[in-house]
Amino acid sequence: MTRIPHVTPAEPNPLRALALDRLRRRTSMKWRTYPQDVLPLWVAEMDVPLAEPVVRAVTDAMELGDTGYPAGTAYAEALAAFAAARWGWEGLAVERTAIVPDVMLGVVEMLRLVTGPGDAVVVTPPVYPPFFQFVGHMDRRLCEAPLGPDLRLDLGALEETFRRAVAGGRPAAYLLCSPHNPTGTVHTAGELTAVAALAERYGVRVVADEIHAPLVVEGVDFVPYLSVPGGENGLSLMSASKGWNLAGLKAALAVAGPAAAADLARLPEEVSHGPSHVGVLAHTAALREGTAWLDALLAGLDDNRRLLAGLLAEQLPAIGYRPSEATYLAWLDCRALGLPDDPGQVFLERGRVALNSGTDFGTGGTGHVRLNLATSPEVITEAVRRMAKAMA
Incomplete structure (x- = not known):
């Protein structure tokens, strides 16, 4: 695949x-869960104004009263064009897509297509907490294949878990997080090809959550799972x-590989009623016209990663931090601080900084916290100052 590199940002x-005073006027989860004296660097919301094309698309819809039900393939067409330009992937076929309410509800529907009650779903912790919650509520059996010490996929552990998952001839699925949340790891083409080979060997179906794919740093290639050899059977x-910070405008796309088209065709028609029509319009505008804004965001996130690394080295050198290859999340290893299993509680109570507890991410999360970097340098600077003070 030939990928077009990020361009020099043309936007601020x-x-x-x-x-901060304007951000505190927001009424979303990030800004209403904790008291006002707490700096919220937890849930995956960004402290940004929306890209102008998105604002225009939503405003036009409001002026037209265009607030009905979603229709058509514009979203899929926009994503296919973005994938071709950004990742060099020409294999996203519009006819093998379906609109779903959001990524996690889409994950649930894909798992329903390829597994049944009591079947195994493999995850690779530490990983996004809703993986555990949603899969558990589906009456599926969770099997863990933890990441290796390098925070990359452990193919040996994955193979052993696949073997256990299909024991007795039961179907199984692997819920792949790519790029990986919370570590920000970007799986390589070689790693994903190996995953596909293992999945074929053991008859495991791969369902990939690729929601963070636009948020990959310059010089690192995001590889769509469906693009690798053997990925044709994936979803x-x-x-x-x-x-583009559109969590409140619900919409996502399920994409099938060529060999999984028949599975996607079995998706109940009523699932397409769940997405927001305005959300579809907003997402389409972001993918079509919002790349300049995205490039400016990515440059700002690079600055914030460097800032965080420097601040931690100066004020909390015992915290382990490896700047991520993707996402706007930082995975902090606080085990050397001598704190309880959930250091996030200490930083909240003593420092008034809200972070995500590592224990929620499953095996490998104890003693860690996840910090949201998608905020201003001033907020990050103040957050680290407060965290250091909490340890004094």
């Missing part, structure tokens, strides 16, 4: 656009939600 850094969930 959106992470520097909003002051993917993609969305503009994370890349």
